[in-house]
Amino acid sequence: MKTIYFDCAMGAAGDMLTAALLELHPDPEGVLRRLNGLGLPGVEVSAVPSVKCGITGTHVSVKVHGEEEESMDVSHDHDHGHDHGHDHDHDHGHDHDHDHGHGHGHEHDHDHDHGHDHGHEHDHDHDHGHDHDHDHDHDHGHDHDHGHEHDHDHDHAHEHSHSHGHHHAGMHEVEHIISHLPVSEKVRGDALGVYRLIAEAESHAHGRPVEEIHFHEVGTLDAVADVAAVCLLLEELAPEQVVCSPIHVGSGQVRCAHGILPVPAPATAHILREVPTYGGSVRGELCTPTGAALLKYFVNSFGPSPVMRVEKIGYGMGSKEFEAMNGVRALLGETEEAGDSVLELRCNLDDMTPEAVGFAQEQLLKAGVLEVYTTPVGMKKNRPGILLTCLCRPEDKEKALSTLFAHTSTLGVRESLCSRYTLRRSQYTVETELGPVRVKESSGWGVSRCKPEYDDLARLAEQHGLSLQEVLRRVEESRSK
Numbered sequence: 001m002k003t004i005y006f007d008c009a010m011g012a013a014g015d016m017l018t019a020a021l022l023e024l025h026p027d028p029e030g031v032l033r034r035l036n037g038l039g040l041p042g043v044e045v046s047a048v049p050s051v052k053c054g055i056t057g058t059h060v061s062v063k064v065h066g067e068e069e070e071s072m073d074v075s076h077d078h079d080h081g082h083d084h085g086h087d088h089d090h091d092h093g094h095d096h097d098h099d100h101g102h103g104h105g106h107e108h109d110h111d112h113d114h115g116h117d118h119g120h121e122h123d124h125d126h127d128h129g130h131d132h133d134h135d136h137d138h139d140h141g142h143d144h145d146h147g148h149e150h151d152h153d154h155d156h157a158h159e160h161s162h163s164h165g166h167h168h169a170g171m172h173e174v175e176h177i178i179s180h181l182p183v184s185e186k187v188r189g190d191a192l193g194v195y196r197l198i199a200e201a202e203s204h205a206h207g208r209p210v211e212e213i214h215f216h217e218v219g220t221l222d223a224v225a226d227v228a229a230v231c232l233l234l235e236e237l238a239p240e241q242v243v244c245s246p247i248h249v250g251s252g253q254v255r256c257a258h259g260i261l262p263v264p265a266p267a268t269a270h271i272l273r274e275v276p277t278y279g280g281s282v283r284g285e286l287c288t289p290t291g292a293a294l295l296k297y298f299v300n301s302f303g304p305s306p307v308m309r310v311e312k313i314g315y316g317m318g319s320k321e322f323e324a325m326n327g328v329r330a331l332l333g334e335t336e337e338a339g340d341s342v343l344e345l346r347c348n349l350d351d352m353t354p355e356a357v358g359f360a361q362e363q364l365l366k367a368g369v370l371e372v373y374t375t376p377v378g379m380k381k382n383r384p385g386i387l388l389t390c391l392c393r394p395e396d397k398e399k400a401l402s403t404l405f406a407h408t409s410t411l412g413v414r415e416s417l418c419s420r421y422t423l424r425r426s427q428y429t430v431e432t433e434l435g436p437v438r439v440k441e442s443s444g445w446g447v448s449r450c451k452p453e454y455d456d457l458a459r460l461a462e463q464h465g466l467s468l469q470e471v472l473r474r475v476e477e478s479r480s481k
């Protein structure tokens with residue numbers, strides 16, 4: 001099975017993942033041309049050779065209007081001049097003051113030309129600078145309370161070396177940008193899915209609904225470029241599975257727009273719940289929210305490198321220097337097609353009511369079995385009975401057995417160990433005129449197919465008073481656009 005393995009012994013950031021995948025791609029120059037042709041205003045993506053600990057790799061630089069952003073670890077040894085003027089005064093409470101109190105004492109004309117005209121008439125006439133002709137006249141209706149006249153003209157002409165140019169954007173703006181990218185439906189869906197993870201994490205960390213979240217660094221165009229780049233590269237490299245090592249997240253503190261936060265940053269920590277991570281002894285932010293969201297979205301399993309015949313290796317270097325090589329290593333190769341094993345537990349029942357059998361099935365599913373079903377059988381003394389079959393993982397056997405004995409009348413259970421071969425499953429989201437719909441993809445063993453998620457179709461059918469069939473028809477229609 002075509003596999004990409006990410007070695008995240010020094011964490012992961014969007015640019016590191018992009019660079020590692022770029023090294024695996026047969027035509028990195030072509031990918032860079034496509035990335036620079038996405039129409040992200042002011043964004044320039046380039047790849048430069050980088051040597052860390054004597055190892056050569058690639059560093060991807062994403063510049064937005066000539067500026068590159070990086071995370072700033074707090075060093076306790078020399079935490080003085082390091083402020084980089086990063087303490088923006090904006091208030092995440094989302095009434096969007098935009099006072100951009102950089103505290104630099106310099107006067108610049110803010111002209112966020114990545115889009116919304118902060119000229120403050122507030123009909124938000126989005127001009128994303130896309131070349132393709134989408135005529136989106138966006139009325140955000142945000143009730144911004146600017147109370148000031150100045151024309152935010154962020155053209156980054158200000159010579160201040162610390163002019164970070166933080167573009168604050170909400171999920172709505174980011175969705176808008178992504179959904180107009182000239183890429184495939186899958187790449188757009190993936191990029192939106194990755195951003196949703198970031199938005200949910202921000203929402204959780206700041207205790208605000210997703211719609212009220214204004215991205216800080218993660219919302220800027222460099223993060224959009226990183227996310228789009230990784231989605232595009234993974235589409236073109238087309239691995240059948242992505243496996244990743246436990247993630248080294250780093251330790252200490254990182255300086256953010258709103259102050260000093262612990263490492264991993266709250267958004268990163270939220271995204272990486274239930275993913276194997278460790279803090280290690282390196283002081284610094286090794287895994288960023290964007291890196292975390294990309295891994296969470298694309299990785300099928302975490303653990304050691306599987307048995308694989310490696311064909312290509314990519315080193316994606318970060319910008320910070322540590323004693324260890326600060327890079328993500330990506331291995332591309334073929335793993336052996338290995339099936340897994342499941343247990344089949346069976347018993348024949350001839351003295352239970354249908355209600356009691358139904359209840360037993362529910363209890364078995366709650367106990368974590370993979371599947372449970374009944375088959376009519378003719379039993380001794382001409383009694384019609386049922387064969388109850390339950391599939392479970394070998395490690396769940398004890399629980400399944402005790403549930404079977406507790407909730408059925410059986411006196412004995414038969415067990416067989418079965419080899420099982422499965423298709424790899426993944427999911428992406430498609431935006432349709434009716435609302436978002438998740439699409440399940442399954443692939444492997446030479447097949448690849450996809451199917452809209454029934455629950456989403458049913459929800460939209462109810463919401464819009466349509467038949468399931470009509471919703472499906474419209475979803476298929478927007479997928480083929």
Ligand SMILES: O=C([S-])c1cc(C(=O)S)c[n+]([C@@H]2O[C@H](COP(=O)(O)O)[C@@H](O)[C@H]2O)c1
Nearest residue numbers: 071216218256257258265266267288289290
């Ligand atoms: O400014 C704020 S509030 C902030 C919050 C958080 C949270 O986790 S909440 C994180 N950050 C930092 O921003 C950069 C973003 O890096 P990306 O590469 O993902 O764009 C990173 O250093 C985060 O720790 C800021």
Ligand code: NI
Nearest residue numbers: 090215216257
């Ligand atoms: Ni902010």
